[in-house]
Amino acid sequence: MKTTRRTALLGGLALGLAGCASKFRTYDGPAVTRLQMFKSDRNLFLFNNTSVLKAYRIDLGFAAEGPKQFEGDGKTPEGTYTVDRRNPDSLFHLSIGISYPNEADIAYAAAQGREPGGDIFIHGGPRPGIDAIKPDWTAGCIAVSDREIEDIYAMVRDGTPIDIFA
Template sequence: MLKTTRRMAILSGLAFALAACSNKFKTYNGPEVTRLQMFKGQRTLLLFNNATVLKTYKFDLGFAPVGHKQFEGDGKTPEGSYTIDKRNPNSIFHLSIGISYPNEADIAYAASQGREPGGEIFIHGGPRKGIDPIKPDWTAGCISVSDREIEEIYSMVRDGTPIDIFA
């Protein structure tokens, strides 16, 4: 009897652990996301299929939210036209998708000032343990949404999708 109860507890725990792990990877079978538009001032991210808005999200930005990112460590979020260029399922921020900052113009400007442009700009979920967000605008230049929202975005947006980031 004790072995059966113990075995059931172990199997239940394993099933729960597997279910918890699988939850962050959603599937999406709707219309293709053809473009993202982000409005920093309004803290609004829009996902489009051609001219139709599919989803709208609110977000937090870098600790210095005004202005275009120019240098490594400036805490700003880029402005301009980029693409979604990578994804990180093991991000310290739940899930994340990368933005192709810096582009050639960003690199050239930073070099002309004798500085590095920085990089590793992502749309990501909330922080993991050990990172204390100071809301709003707590990231180092990334775009932060809730964990549930990044799960949706991660499933909907493909690498190569254009993103326009406006002031």
């Protein structure tokens, strides 16, 4: 009887603690007004006006050099976009979407008789079965750790501009 009661008590405690370990964090600091990403340095910065709030090391698309131009090219876009959506059920822990392709991206790809691609996100680490031992393992997205995407997800609002530089 003691063992059953102890097991029930410990099980309840474990469930209670598991509920505290949410991937959804809160943020009540200064608003993030812009993101800037520098592909060559593998850095992402979150700004409040001219002040850097946070900086992150990132991984990019497996074909990291040059701007994304076509579907399946494995490149990360370059240009000015906005955060336009969020996915709490992402295969990569959490993710926030980037508004690629813009009108210029679409026009360029169409002029080449190709599709520009899409579904570019800032997301967490790799899901099981993806080999991310080497840097730049995504299909064109921007990857950070799961803990870092939790912070970014809480801090960055839809409509926030992001500049992606070579």
